[in-house]
Amino acid sequence: MSNVTIIGAGMMGTGITRPILDNGHRVRLVGTHLDRELIDSVKMTRLHPTLHRQIPEEVQALQIEDVDAAVAEAPIVVCGVSSFGIPWFAENIIPKLNPGTTVVSITKGLNSYPDGRLEPFPYYLESLRSDLNFVAVGGPCICFELFDRRHTMVCYCGSNMDKVKEIKAQFETGYYHIYPTTDVIGVEAGVAMKNAYAMGVSLAVGLAEREKGITDASHITDNCVPGAPDLNPIYNPQAALFAQSCIEMRRLIELLGGNKDFASGLPCAGDLYVTVFGGRTRRLGTLLGRGMPYTEVKKVLSGVTLEAVAIITRVAEAVRIKAKKGETELKYFPLLIHMDSILNQDQPVNLDWKAFGEFY
């Protein structure tokens, strides 16, 4: 039994409290400055307003003012902020941690650099403090399902296999299945890009709806059947884009030096499978597919955190730089580059199907 402190009280940060609690650990859930109302709600009523679940009394909910004591006593700190919160976490939390603390990151994303380098968050955080241990979580996990103790299979990755296995032993349960690996690039590039490509697959949903005359923001459902709204399903284009997404994720992982087998594993194919069924990225891709320009979609989805936009923009730019340096060719990432032009040049959706597929 350990003290485990989670920083970030959003849905993922809160969802993972369940297996940690079930392992008998003492859990502190510390909200960031953005989570003040979430923490207030949990403190007062135990109800988490976005997870829509009662949080057990054993979870100690704390505001950010109490973070110092919460991390001082915790040999394991979970980073549960969104990808946009990583600079904040790096600046405000990392320096507070005791030497030897293990940081378990459930945040997905890649940092990019002017030379085209893409760096998984665990490597970035590791570069800040070499006296800490970093383990990152990737794979298909809808947070409220984990909280409800549904069977969930994920990868835990880190540079140090012993540490990864140590955290696996501390977090695994009968329903939470953890596969350890040292391939941080394979896992993290995959889970970051699945957000990007979930938009890609969803374009096909919007395109199908457009054929039925739906071109506005009506009838956006959160967890909807993949297919046309008249229940006459249109799966072939979705499946084509799903495959194309896995193909491009495989190429990206290989380009970055990871094990491309993850493309057909939990972080890519598996994680993309859950991500296309609903949520923010699905809504984004659907609206774009219906024919709304991104400038319009942004207004409809205002206030919604769109990690997909950030990762597409960042990785497309890195790929362009790498292509200029001769490290790859743009033809290997036609869907990514097109998504970038939709988002950053307000281009209409116009899938170049003949540019997709494998090259032999």
Next chain:
Amino acid sequence: MSNVTIIGAGMMGTGITRPILDNGHRVRLVGTHLDRELIDSVKMTRLHPTLHRQIPEEVQALQIEDVDAAVAEAPIVVCGVSSFGIPWFAENIIPKLNPGTTVVSITKGLNSYPDGRLEPFPYYLESLRSDLNFVAVGGPCICFELFDRRHTMVCYCGSNMDKVKEIKAQFETGYYHIYPTTDVIGVEAGVAMKNAYAMGVSLAVGLAEREKGITDASHITDNCVPGAPDLNPIYNPQAALFAQSCIEMRRLIELLGGNKDFASGLPCAGDLYVTVFGGRTRRLGTLLGRGMPYTEVKKVLSGVTLEAVAIITRVAEAVRIKAKKGETELKYFPLLIHMDSILNQDQPVNLDWKAFGEFY
């Protein structure tokens, strides 16, 4: 413009008439002895009773008695029978074909041999007549969507790349996108196994429904939302099984000597994506997941062709033989072996989650 004769007037054989017709070819659709009523219907009313579509007048529908003339005049013959029809096709159609005829096979499956060898159908057919050319089709393609001219991306494979490209040039359209490859094993092992693993993913749907008290054959829908029937979706276990399926397909392709990259491409991840959304295999896996033993499920689904059962049985047996010979280990195929025990030993569904995932 060529004469193209299709043998087998089921949904796939009929679905592919559209792109062939759109290429200006003269199309003959010859029903097998099992398709007599389908052909009668098309001849009389142009309505295809299972595809539920009007078949254009340009498609000449023929009964099996007219097959000799139909294949004699056709430099391209499409094999559109089910996997159970392959021995019939080998015995009755292959000997009739002119030397130099190209056979385009849309039938998915693998032959197995007592020594554990698994052989894709195109290689099997090739072994019967070396004076013919064989090209096989694999990838996510729901037949009525292809018939409706939805964007569809598939692989065409064959030993001879020139022939593959020749057929691609003759069959491709603005909506039917064909990726040529000589990796017959990668494509065919993938598309055969996706039927097997679609049952595996569907187990999670049934297990979720079982938790809601549904344990009988009620409410089986053909194209249903993956998730629990109360619309409280349960995706994590499905996604885990989806990833595990891709992982095992990757291992099988590698074991058979194909390019394992197809696991994250059209034939595996892509084709599995469409196959889990509905149809026979989905119903099979769902009922098993609800807790019905296979002997019961067989009665409920009586009359339904279950290619998944055949391929699981055949490949599990081959893997066991290969394991005995030291060519692989059973631990690499835990889901396949469990599915086999469900079907062939009437075992209850009992997923050994800790046996899944990657091994590092």
